[in-house]
Amino acid sequence: MKIVMLGAPGAGKGTQAKKIAEKYSIPHISTGDIFRANIKAGTQLGVKARSYMDKGELVPDEVTIGMLIDRIHEQDCKKGFILDGFPRNIPQAESLDKVLKEISEKIDFAIDVDVPDENIIKRMSGRRACLNCGATYHVSFNPPKKEDICDGCSHELVLRDDDKPETVKKRLEVYHEHTKPLIDYYKKAGILRTVDGTKDMDKVFADIISILGDK
Numbered sequence: 001m002k003i004v005m006l007g008a009p010g011a012g013k014g015t016q017a018k019k020i021a022e023k024y025s026i027p028h029i030s031t032g033d034i035f036r037a038n039i040k041a042g043t044q045l046g047v048k049a050r051s052y053m054d055k056g057e058l059v060p061d062e063v064t065i066g067m068l069i070d071r072i073h074e075q076d077c078k079k080g081f082i083l084d085g086f087p088r089n090i091p092q093a094e095s096l097d098k099v100l101k102e103i104s105e106k107i108d109f110a111i112d113v114d115v116p117d118e119n120i121i122k123r124m125s126g127r128r129a130c131l132n133c134g135a136t137y138h139v140s141f142n143p144p145k146k147e148d149i150c151d152g153c154s155h156e157l158v159l160r161d162d163d164k165p166e167t168v169k170k171r172l173e174v175y176h177e178h179t180k181p182l183i184d185y186y187k188k189a190g191i192l193r194t195v196d197g198t199k200d201m202d203k204v205f206a207d208i209i210s211i212l213g214d215k
């Protein structure tokens with residue numbers, strides 16, 4: 001199964017994508033996580049990506065598309081994958097379709113996690129991230145067992161650099177201008193499914209499972 005997650009920053013794409021990946025035993029590919037891993041490792045890609053991410057802008061397509069395409073050609077993607085944070089504009093979606101077509105494949109579902117902008121700021125300011133293993137928490141909606149410590153790997157949890165309110169505002173603008181048009185793109189392709197992302201996490205997950213089927 002090949003799935004694309006759509007939704008505003010903070011809609012819960014990452015939260016749901018991790019659960020879906022586990023349930024269907026497919027890799028979870030988050031372009032944001034790949035960039036953050038590169039920033040942490042101090043690679044050239046990381047330095048470049050950071051200059052855009054810190055401003056809430058998109059990393060240029062010439063960097064992002066090639067990186068994603070290399071990743072989906074890896075062996076573990078043969079059985080399917082879930083993309084979280086890619087595509088983020090029409091050219092990225094078109095490149096993805098083209099590459100899949102070349103190997104006679106296609107995206108099966110685009111799941112839009114729908115959350116109004118008003119809820120987003122609240123979610124982002126409460127999010128705490130583990131930059132070591134990629135786990136995500138929320139101080140009130142999904143707190144770690146021990147305050148500011150990752151349940152999985154015991155590293156300290158932090159507020160992401162791009163979760164400051166002024167950067168979140170910019171990310172939302174970028175979302176509306178560049179990413180939201182993908183809803184129509186996938187609707188036209190007949191594979192768009194929308195879930196109400198304001199429900200609690202388990203309900204959102206149950207709604208997604210009812211769309212994807214229980215294995």
Ligand code: AP5
Pocket residue numbers: 007008009010011012013014015016030031032033035052053054056057058059060064084085086087088092123124126127128136137138139141142162171197198199200201204
């Ligand atoms: P990326 O890391 O992809 O960030 P994003 O899309 O803005 O999404 P987030 O990770 O912020 O949110 P999410 O929807 O995954 O929400 P989460 O599950 O964490 O990208 C970061 C940057 O990298 C971009 O700005 C860009 O610069 C660059 N980039 C990445 N991909 C790119 C691309 N393809 N092209 C160009 N540039 C790219 O949930 C949020 C919070 O809410 C958490 O605290 C969570 O616990 C909580 N929560 C989740 N679900 C619920 C619920 N149902 N109820 C209550 N709380 C909930």
Ligand code: ZN
Pocket residue numbers: 130131132133134135150151152153154155
């Ligand atoms: Zn961790």
